[in-house]
Amino acid sequence: MRNIDATTTTPAFLQRLDDCGNPRLKQVLSSLVTHLHDFAREVKLTEAEWMQGIQFLTATGQMCNDTRQEFILLSDTLGLSMLVVALNQAKPPGATEATVFGPFHVDDAPAAEQGADIAGGAPGTSLFVTARVLDLQGRPIAAAEVDVWQADDEGLYDVQRPELGRTRRARGVLHTDTDGRVRFRSIMPTPYPVPTDGPVGQMLLASGRHPWRPAHLHFMIRAEGFETLITHIFRDPDPYLDSDVVFGVRSSLIGNFVAHDAGTTPDGAKMATPFYTLDQDFVLAPKA
Ligand code: BEZ
Ligand code: FE
Numbered sequence: 001m002r003n004i005d006a007t008t009t010t011p012a013f014l015q016r017l018d019d020c021g022n023p024r025l026k027q028v029l030s031s032l033v034t035h036l037h038d039f040a041r042e043v044k045l046t047e048a049e050w051m052q053g054i055q056f057l058t059a060t061g062q063m064c065n066d067t068r069q070e071f072i073l074l075s076d077t078l079g080l081s082m083l084v085v086a087l088n089q090a091k092p093p094g095a096t097e098a099t100v101f102g103p104f105h106v107d108d109a110p111a112a113e114q115g116a117d118i119a120g121g122a123p124g125t126s127l128f129v130t131a132r133v134l135d136l137q138g139r140p141i142a143a144a145e146v147d148v149w150q151a152d153d154e155g156l157y158d159v160q161r162p163e164l165g166r167t168r169r170a171r172g173v174l175h176t177d178t179d180g181r182v183r184f185r186s187i188m189p190t191p192y193p194v195p196t197d198g199p200v201g202q203m204l205l206a207s208g209r210h211p212w213r214p215a216h217l218h219f220m221i222r223a224e225g226f227e228t229l230i231t232h233i234f235r236d237p238d239p240y241l242d243s244d245v246v247f248g249v250r251s252s253l254i255g256n257f258v259a260h261d262a263g264t265t266p267d268g269a270k271m272a273t274p275f276y277t278l279d280q281d282f283v284l285a286p287k288a
Contacts, residue, residue: 010037056199063198067159069103073200076100076246077209089230094136095285099232099248102218104157105149112172115267117185120169124153124187126275127257128266133180133221134283140180141284144223147173148184150216155192176223185267188257188276189215191240204245214240214249219282226284233280255280 001012013033020026039045063070075081081100089098112118119126133144149171151157158169174182193211196204204211216232232248233255234241241249258277265271 006041010034013037056203059199068195068198070198070200072103073194073198074203076102077194077200077204079247082247091227091285092136094283096229096231096282097250097252098230099250099253100246101220101230102246104151104159105147105218105220106159106168106171108168109147109149109171109173110168112174112184114174114177115183115185116172116174118148118170118172119152119185119187120167122152122158122170122187124170124190126265126271126273127186127188127278128183128275129186129217129278129280130181130183130266131219131278131280131282133176133182133223134281135226136283136285138283140176140178141223141226142176142178142180144176144180144221144226144284145173146176146182147171147220147222148186149218150186150189151192153187153190155190160195183267186217189217189235191215191238194245209245210240210243211245212240212243213246214238214244216248217255217278221282221284223284225287227287229282229284231282233278 001008001015004012010033014030017026017030020029040050043049060070060074072081085098085100091097110118110120129148131146133141133146135141149157152170158164158167158171170186172184174184176182191212191214194213195201196211201211214234215238216234219229219231219233221229221231232253234249234253235257236254241254255278258279260275260277262272262274263270265275266277
């Protein structure tokens with residue numbers, strides 16, 4: 001096809017896919033490029049804007065390294081990550097809802113015993129968590145793996161602190177007992193901004209958007225015969241519950257954090273400063 005103009009570009013591209021032997025790739029590429037062309041036509045994209053877009057994506061790629069994934073952050077802040085979660089992680093009624101994974105999970109988090117303090121010295125107000133893992137019938141799931149991670153009081157994950165090297169803190173992997181329970185001590189989560197020192201930060205600023213996530217604990221829960229659950233527990237009140245920069249908040253994921261005066265903690269110790277408790281049930285969906 002020759003003499004392509006603003007209207008014939010799209011059918012010309014689609015024709016080039018005639019010999020594509022992978023039907024799913026053909027479907028995804030056809031739709032993606034059709035929408036991309038429609039977008040350019042709709043906004044009458046200028047050449048300067050096209051170049052700015054190319055430079056933005058180039059800078060996004062250049063920002064990526066082993067510990068920084070600017071493209072995922074871009075997807076998160078554009079709402080695409082949460083949309084993909086919503087499309088793929090719809091749960092049956094009664095099961096705990098999923099939300100974004102985020103970039104701060106590590107595969108080598110330390111194993112933690114029941115009742116352990118997983119904060120590992122991270123600064124923050126003490127929090128005592130009891131979590132129960134249940135099936136849809138409310139029966140406890142024993143030996144489920146509960147992987148938890150969170151930012152510290154200054155809004156930073158351990159992996160964002162070069163001074164910690166490979167020391168892990170404010171994260172741990174526990175296993176439920178026969179009652180489906182894990183107990184651990186950590187610190188209260190606080191709101192924090194996603195990294196803003198790259199192109200995504202510039203995009204947020206230029207769009208008049210703030211970079212904050214409401215306070216949360218991350219959980220990934222795995223058990224034999226059940227769908228893996230990747231989720232957060234948020235706290236209320238929080239100034240960012242309705243404007244999470246990555247669109248991850250679900251009302252059902254707001255936990256019951258209870259403030260306590262200094263005194264006896266759930267593990268029977270004496271605490272000289274106020275602390276919080278969180279009692280949280282997670283309900284897993286059976287594997288399809
Ligand atoms: C997080 O909650 O850790 C997170 C999620 C998406 C982007 C940045 C951080
Ligand atoms: Fe987080």
